[in-house]
Amino acid sequence: MSGLQIDKLSMRFDLPNGSSVQALKDVSLDLKAGELLSVLGPSGCGKTTLLNIVAGFLAPTDGKIALNGNTVNGPGPERGMVFQQGALFEWMSVRENVGFGPSMKGMPKAEKAEIVDHLLDVVGLQDFKDKAVYELSGGMQQRVALARCLANEPDVILMDEPLGALDALTREKMQGLVLKLWKETGKTIILITHSVEEALLLGERLIVMAPRPGRIHREYNLPFAEMGVNHDLRDVKKDPKFGETREEILSMIWDMEEEIMGRTEDAQ
Ligand SMILES: Nc1ncnc2c1ncn2[C@@H]1O[C@H](COP(=O)(O)OP(=O)(O)OP(=O)(O)O)[C@@H](O)[C@H]1O
Numbered sequence: 001m002s003g004l005q006i007d008k009l010s011m012r013f014d015l016p017n018g019s020s021v022q023a024l025k026d027v028s029l030d031l032k033a034g035e036l037l038s039v040l041g042p043s044g045c046g047k048t049t050l051l052n053i054v055a056g057f058l059a060p061t062d063g064k065i066a067l068n069g070n071t072v073n074g075p076g077p078e079r080g081m082v083f084q085q086g087a088l089f090e091w092m093s094v095r096e097n098v099g100f101g102p103s104m105k106g107m108p109k110a111e112k113a114e115i116v117d118h119l120l121d122v123v124g125l126q127d128f129k130d131k132a133v134y135e136l137s138g139g140m141q142q143r144v145a146l147a148r149c150l151a152n153e154p155d156v157i158l159m160d161e162p163l164g165a166l167d168a169l170t171r172e173k174m175q176g177l178v179l180k181l182w183k184e185t186g187k188t189i190i191l192i193t194h195s196v197e198e199a200l201l202l203g204e205r206l207i208v209m210a211p212r213p214g215r216i217h218r219e220y221n222l223p224f225a226e227m228g229v230n231h232d233l234r235d236v237k238k239d240p241k242f243g244e245t246r247e248e249i250l251s252m253i254w255d256m257e258e259e260i261m262g263r264t265e266d267a268q
């Protein structure tokens with residue numbers, strides 16, 4: 001069985017003071033190999049918790065996850081993670097960062113060099129391969145992070161706000177790169193974002209999560225990721241359906257935020 005099956009996942013954090021937080025409740029999701037899912041939802045609705053469980057960094061209190069038919073019990077190279085920032089090895093060059101996974105696997109030097117070269121081409125950093133990480137801009141660092149993740153040949157790429165720390169223009173370019181990588185590599189991708197536009201642009205499938213307890217509130221199948229591959233993302237945003245869906249989701253999240261803040265007038 002291929003793809004990622006998330007089956008009735010629940011996560012409760014027991015706190016030292018005796019109380020507990022139900023971060024996720026009965027979250028089920030079936031992702032086919034090669035699908036691109038974006039995840040939206042107000043702060044605290046369990047997005048990172050969900051990703052951490054899929055990554056194998058956290059064990060759920062209930063439910064299970066299987067990738068290609070194999071139960072997930074901990075971290076593994078078939079699931080790669082790209083964080084918001086700061087997860088590169090600062091003391092290594094770009095080339096060494098990207099080659100880290102292959103080195104750990106004991107891959108012969110020549111083969112590793114070939115893979116690293118290819119990936120640096122893919123993310124457009126060929127001219128920077130001997131630079132240190134601190135010499136790069138934020139956008140370049142995220143491109144290194146993507147290349148480093150791809151070098152491990154994961155089946156699934158998990159991204160938690162990968163573009164959240166970038167300026168608007170760099171972010172837009174990176175969104176195009178994520179779409180290109182998705183199409184060219186056929187990887188399954190789960191991408192968490194706080195930006196509704198980004199979720200619409202990059203989510204072939206999109207889930208909106210709700211808090212307390214964290215759960216899937218609404219799911220969409222969208223044409224925009226496919227439309228955006230090798231096209232100007234600004235044109236995609238001009239599509240009337242894009243604007244309509246954006247407004248619908250913005251109001252949905254706005255209502256949830258209001259409820260969290262206890263400001264909904266008809267709250268009982
Ligand atoms: N290790 C932990 N111990 C206790 N509670 C936790 C822990 N990790 C997360 N939580 C709680 O679980 C809930 C979900 O947290 P999570 O970080 O998954 O939310 P999120 O949707 O990623 O939020 P944000 O958008 O702010 O990143 C929150 O109420 C949070 O306080």
Ligand SMILES: [Mg+2]
Pocket residue numbers: 047048049
């Ligand atoms: Mg989070």
